[in-house]
Amino acid sequence: MKNVLVLMPVEARHKEKIEAAGTGCNIVYSSPDQVTEEQVRSANVIFGNPKAAMIGASENLEWLQLESAGTDAYIIPGVLDRKTVLTNATGAYTKAVSEHAFALTLMLQKKLYLYRDEQKKACWSDHGTVGSLSDCTVAVVGLGDIGQAYARLVKAMGAYVIGVKRRATNPPECVDELVMTQDLDTVLPRADVIMSILPNTAATRYIYTPESFDKMKDTALFINCGRGNAVSSEVLYQALSEHKIAAAAMDVAEVEPLPADSPLWGLENLVITPHISGGFHLPETFERIVDIAAGNLAAFLAGRELRNVVDFATGYKK
Amino acid sequence: MKNVLVLMPVEARHKEKIEAAGTGCNIVYSSPDQVTEEQVRSANVIFGNPKAAMIGASENLEWLQLESAGTDAYIIPGVLDRKTVLTNATGAYTKAVSEHAFALTLMLQKKLYLYRDEQKKACWSDHGTVGSLSDCTVAVVGLGDIGQAYARLVKAMGAYVIGVKRRATNPPECVDELVMTQDLDTVLPRADVIMSILPNTAATRYIYTPESFDKMKDTALFINCGRGNAVSSEVLYQALSEHKIAAAAMDVAEVEPLPADSPLWGLENLVITPHISGGFHLPETFERIVDIAAGNLAAFLAGRELRNVVDFATGYKK
Numbered sequence: 001m002k003n004v005l006v007l008m009p010v011e012a013r014h015k016e017k018i019e020a021a022g023t024g025c026n027i028v029y030s031s032p033d034q035v036t037e038e039q040v041r042s043a044n045v046i047f048g049n050p051k052a053a054m055i056g057a058s059e060n061l062e063w064l065q066l067e068s069a070g071t072d073a074y075i076i077p078g079v080l081d082r083k084t085v086l087t088n089a090t091g092a093y094t095k096a097v098s099e100h101a102f103a104l105t106l107m108l109q110k111k112l113y114l115y116r117d118e119q120k121k122a123c124w125s126d127h128g129t130v131g132s133l134s135d136c137t138v139a140v141v142g143l144g145d146i147g148q149a150y151a152r153l154v155k156a157m158g159a160y161v162i163g164v165k166r167r168a169t170n171p172p173e174c175v176d177e178l179v180m181t182q183d184l185d186t187v188l189p190r191a192d193v194i195m196s197i198l199p200n201t202a203a204t205r206y207i208y209t210p211e212s213f214d215k216m217k218d219t220a221l222f223i224n225c226g227r228g229n230a231v232s233s234e235v236l237y238q239a240l241s242e243h244k245i246a247a248a249a250m251d252v253a254e255v256e257p258l259p260a261d262s263p264l265w266g267l268e269n270l271v272i273t274p275h276i277s278g279g280f281h282l283p284e285t286f287e288r289i290v291d292i293a294a295g296n297l298a299a300f301l302a303g304r305e306l307r308n309v310v311d312f313a314t315g316y317k318k
Numbered sequence: 319m320k321n322v323l324v325l326m327p328v329e330a331r332h333k334e335k336i337e338a339a340g341t342g343c344n345i346v347y348s349s350p351d352q353v354t355e356e357q358v359r360s361a362n363v364i365f366g367n368p369k370a371a372m373i374g375a376s377e378n379l380e381w382l383q384l385e386s387a388g389t390d391a392y393i394i395p396g397v398l399d400r401k402t403v404l405t406n407a408t409g410a411y412t413k414a415v416s417e418h419a420f421a422l423t424l425m426l427q428k429k430l431y432l433y434r435d436e437q438k439k440a441c442w443s444d445h446g447t448v449g450s451l452s453d454c455t456v457a458v459v460g461l462g463d464i465g466q467a468y469a470r471l472v473k474a475m476g477a478y479v480i481g482v483k484r485r486a487t488n489p490p491e492c493v494d495e496l497v498m499t500q501d502l503d504t505v506l507p508r509a510d511v512i513m514s515i516l517p518n519t520a521a522t523r524y525i526y527t528p529e530s531f532d533k534m535k536d537t538a539l540f541i542n543c544g545r546g547n548a549v550s551s552e553v554l555y556q557a558l559s560e561h562k563i564a565a566a567a568m569d570v571a572e573v574e575p576l577p578a579d580s581p582l583w584g585l586e587n588l589v590i591t592p593h594i595s596g597g598f599h600l601p602e603t604f605e606r607i608v609d610i611a612a613g614n615l616a617a618f619l620a621g622r623e624l625r626n627v628v629d630f631a632t633g634y635k636k
Binding site for chain 1: 417418420422425430435436437440441442444447448450452475575576578580591597599
């Protein structure tokens with residue numbers, strides 16, 4: 001009998017789904033904060049994101065189904081036993097994160113952050129011309145599920161879309177052009193909007209350098225909804241305070257929460273949201289995570305292949 | 319020889335277009351602030367929006383081509399001689415205003431105004447769940463060019479769209495359902511988003527009453543990009559401060575500029591932009607206005623029918 005430990009905030013209807021898929025399992029419900037080390041160590045299967053330190057490469061753990069798309073905390077050597085299969089929730093966050101990134105894009109383009117600031121001063125004042133995505137080249141850096149969904153949204157408004165990804169494939173329909181990540185520098189000078197949705201891997205860490213921002217148009221908009229360490233706070237601060245680009249938005253920070261004394265908070269041309277594009281902020285997201293977990297549980301018990309198995313070498317879905 | 323007075327901020331390329339269309343005319347360039355009463359009174363054709371009082375029902379004025387979509391200042395009896403033909407710039411503002419209204423919709427839905435306020439306090443704090451247009455019923459009140467373009471944008475994100483218009487027609491493709499303005503009250507309780515893009519006419523003035531807001535969902539978002547007097551400042555203030563609806567955005571105010579002492583400025587759940595959705599904020603808009611004016615000038619001189627002739631009874635394009 002498999003011990004299945006569920007650390008996700010499930011409600012009755014979610015439990016029904018999990019229990020239907022896991023007939024014959026011993027299913028225990030807890031949370032990352034309340035679960036005991038003993039429970040984690042005896043589990044054969046875990047749903048959710050336990051504190052990595054509690055797992056301690058448990059040999060009992062056959063499979064860990066994360067509730068996140070990001071896997072960085074779990075692919076560090078020593079966290080999981082080498083036989084533990086890791087699956088993530090890629091796909092569940094697609095709608096939430098792509099729509100948030102899209103909303104940020106329009107907020108920047110239509111200068112709505114400036115008008116919000118003026119409103120606080122009871123000031124009815126005009127901030128001049130704005131752009132339209134129909135006149136823009138948009139670079140989507142990271143072309144997974146979220147990047148592709150975002151590409152479809154900006155394309156529906158008439159943008160010319162350049163997808164940037166690490167592996168060569170045929171361009172998906174949602175992009176007009178595909179460029180390899182190694183050639184990112186050739187894309188930056190052409191883009192009016194750069195939306196970065198890269199995971200945290202060795203190859204993406206600090207991928208945006210001061211030189212990257214030098215290469216961008218001074219009218220460019222930069223949006224980061226991937227991982228905060230794609231660009232250091234210092235580099236971003238410098239680019240924005242020197243007006244190398246027009247404006248930026250970030251849902252992620254190099255250090256989270258962003259420290260209260262960070263100079264980034266005070267930049268007029270930077271919009272900050274506190275890593276809320278994903279999470280469970282769009283109720284649908286959690287429903288999809290439970291569907292992935294329950295589907296995988298049935299497959300696991302039947303000895304079938306799991307969905308969203310993570311490649312430890314890259315941190316991506318295989 | 320016709321005297322054509324151009325009061326729009328034209329550049330060389332626009333003058334070329336106008337002069338090519340107006341061969342043989344005496345074309346004079348000025349601005350609403352600098353033009354003399356003599357120039358206005360002797361003009362046979364005016365391009366742009368002169369101060370209404372300067373026109374004084376001039377009998378020389380055969381045709382007035384406005385640079386605006388709104389016509390309210392010019393259909394007041396006594397402003398134009400009864401034989402003067404009035405045309406507006408309907409169509410030129412479609413992209414600019416529909417995109418601005420769309421950006422405001424997403425800003426409200428994704429709570430980006432709250433996060434901007436938190437940013438000013440250097441505060442990394444979570445404001446809970448958000449919605450997706452894919453789960454929303456959107457009422458578009460006023461289904462002219464702008465309303466239809468907005469309908470297409472929200473529909474592309476998966477919304478169910480109810481168009482509300484004054485005249486019965488077949489529903490355009492961009493809406494799922496069409497309701498007559500007289501039945502607006504039946505739509506309000508069903509809508510998650512109400513985007514109002516009504517012109518200023520006797521029928522639309524103060525169309526949203528306290529009872530209208532009572533009928534709306536308490537989670538509803540209300541966006542006004544039409545004319546400010548569709549709802550009084552007092553009624554809007556009351557609805558928002560009592561949380562009859564979740565949030566609102568307005569690009570137009572009952573009195574413009576919105577007085578500095580208006581309590582509307584201080585509402586957290588209201589986003590204010592200073593009537594900038596249209597104007598010439600999207601550079602493309604002005605190109606389109608010049609195209610309409612030049613095309614109409616050629617038609618006028620050839621005795622052909624003009625585009626965008628305004629019906630004085632309604633203030634709309636005929």
